[in-house]
Amino acid sequence: MSAWEAYLDEQQPRFLSELLEFLRIPSISAIPAHAADVQRAAEWVAARVAAAGLEQVQILPTGGHPVVYADWLHAPGKPTVLIYGHFDVQPVDPVALWSHPPFEPHIEDGRIYARGASDDKGNMLVPILALEAMLKSGGRLPVNVKLFLEGQEEIGSPQIGAFLPRYKELFACDMVISADGGQYSETEPSILVGLRGICGIQIDVKAAKMDLHSGLYGGVIMNPIHALVMLLGSMRSHDGVITVDGFYDQVRPLTPHDRARIAAVPFDSEEIMEDLQVPALFGEAGYSPLEASWARPTLEINGIWGGFQDAGTKTVLPSEAHAKITCRLVADQDPKRIVELLRDHVRRHTPPGVTVSVTPLDSHAYPYLAPSDFPANVAAREVLSEIYGREPYEVRSGGSIPVCTLFAQHLGAYTASFGFGVDDERQHSPDEFFRLASFRKGQSAYGQLLERLGR
Numbered sequence: 001m002s003a004w005e006a007y008l009d010e011q012q013p014r015f016l017s018e019l020l021e022f023l024r025i026p027s028i029s030a031i032p033a034h035a036a037d038v039q040r041a042a043e044w045v046a047a048r049v050a051a052a053g054l055e056q057v058q059i060l061p062t063g064g065h066p067v068v069y070a071d072w073l074h075a076p077g078k079p080t081v082l083i084y085g086h087f088d089v090q091p092v093d094p095v096a097l098w099s100h101p102p103f104e105p106h107i108e109d110g111r112i113y114a115r116g117a118s119d120d121k122g123n124m125l126v127p128i129l130a131l132e133a134m135l136k137s138g139g140r141l142p143v144n145v146k147l148f149l150e151g152q153e154e155i156g157s158p159q160i161g162a163f164l165p166r167y168k169e170l171f172a173c174d175m176v177i178s179a180d181g182g183q184y185s186e187t188e189p190s191i192l193v194g195l196r197g198i199c200g201i202q203i204d205v206k207a208a209k210m211d212l213h214s215g216l217y218g219g220v221i222m223n224p225i226h227a228l229v230m231l232l233g234s235m236r237s238h239d240g241v242i243t244v245d246g247f248y249d250q251v252r253p254l255t256p257h258d259r260a261r262i263a264a265v266p267f268d269s270e271e272i273m274e275d276l277q278v279p280a281l282f283g284e285a286g287y288s289p290l291e292a293s294w295a296r297p298t299l300e301i302n303g304i305w306g307g308f309q310d311a312g313t314k315t316v317l318p319s320e321a322h323a324k325i326t327c328r329l330v331a332d333q334d335p336k337r338i339v340e341l342l343r344d345h346v347r348r349h350t351p352p353g354v355t356v357s358v359t360p361l362d363s364h365a366y367p368y369l370a371p372s373d374f375p376a377n378v379a380a381r382e383v384l385s386e387i388y389g390r391e392p393y394e395v396r397s398g399g400s401i402p403v404c405t406l407f408a409q410h411l412g413a414y415t416a417s418f419g420f421g422v423d424d425e426r427q428h429s430p431d432e433f434f435r436l437a438s439f440r441k442g443q444s445a446y447g448q449l450l451e452r453l454g455r
Helices: 003-023 032-052 117-138 160-166 224-233 256-263 269-276 289-295 335-349 375-388 402-411 436-454
Strands: 055-060 067-072 080-086 106-108 111-113 144-150 175-178 190-195 197-206 300-305 320-329 355-360 393-397 415-417 433-435
Touching (some): 032 055, 032 117, 032 144, 117 144, 117 436, 190 415, 224 320, 256 289, 375 415, 375 436, 402 415
Parallel strands (some): 080 175
Antiparallel strands (some): 197 320, 197 355
16 A cells, blocks of 8 residues: 555544535535635635645635635646636525535435535545645655636636636646546446536516506517517427527537447436436437437526416516526537527517517536547546446536636646546535545545556
8 A cells, every 4th residue: 555545544534524624614606695605615725735735825816706726846847737626516595405404514324415515525625635645645746736726616617717817827737637527426437528518698578568457458469478488489499409590500510439439328218217207308309318418509498487476367468578598508619609699599589569688698608528538538547447447438518617618728728527426416406415435535546646647
């Protein structure tokens, strides 16, 4: 056993105590009232990485929630690895569905339950502990290391696009390793090569200056809800094809190789339907569920409101109606271009009798697609194969991690996902948890990965 592995074994009780302390900070980036808690989490992280032995520790302002930087740069001739993670968490609603208070961590059956346990505080702490073990037991690291630990990932990293170019030299690196990610299952590893981007709009439809009596004005004045439904219905066909002109123009088609890699990943439609309690799966015609989820764009209505909502009947013709739409995007779609296409579609399809406005939503991110054979992915594949005793699946994600594209754009570095969460850990939901076995496994895996990159 290496000295750093022995150190990890010895320090597990302390490491677990520190994770509990970290999870007690309600660092919800989406809620302004918790801004001070996000800052407190940044201060906790900065103190923790300094205690681990990293240098040049800084809490950097972004115009929003901060970024923590630290480094150790004493391995001449070796690559510089930027390790990424985030210390902000999702809101906890609905609180009533939590078995225990979300910021009072609870350990049961080898799992630690708390908001942020898996996404991403537990995973983010893992590489810090591996770095500490190597520095405290041997005095050095096998590669040069920088840290980029942020407090705004859960709101789409809105300030990072402007922040990163200002600090381009500080964060310059050869590759990025992301602790925000996971494995396919407890026993099956995976290599993430693609993420979808995102953009969205709000549609506001107005007719009369006030709500009207539906008997006196029905059939005379256009109902904004009907107008909105017609608009929304014009955007997607019954077989899941998006009918907005130009929407697919930039989409990079799947190659036979892509489809073969995706087809190799297990997917049980019946199990998914039973688990989610839906009578059937739905997706774009001509694509498998995983292809549709990972490599095809979407247009989804996230919310729609207007008119009378209470019990009973109110014979009203509402004066306005609203909807929020988001689109998940794939390589090589541009979020700004898609918003303009949506705006044009709404303008062309607005029925007479209403006025419609379109407002872009704050959340937007470019899609990300990396080659499976760039050096960090090759090293990660080898380490995961050793740990799990089998080759990782090559996967993509239907979600978005905006900084992956930003790192590629501004640092010229691809990102290898190297987290140890599992999809069943209820990220973003009540009773989020992280397996303690994964917490320990990840520490050893990071040590092995850094050693391999150093060779």
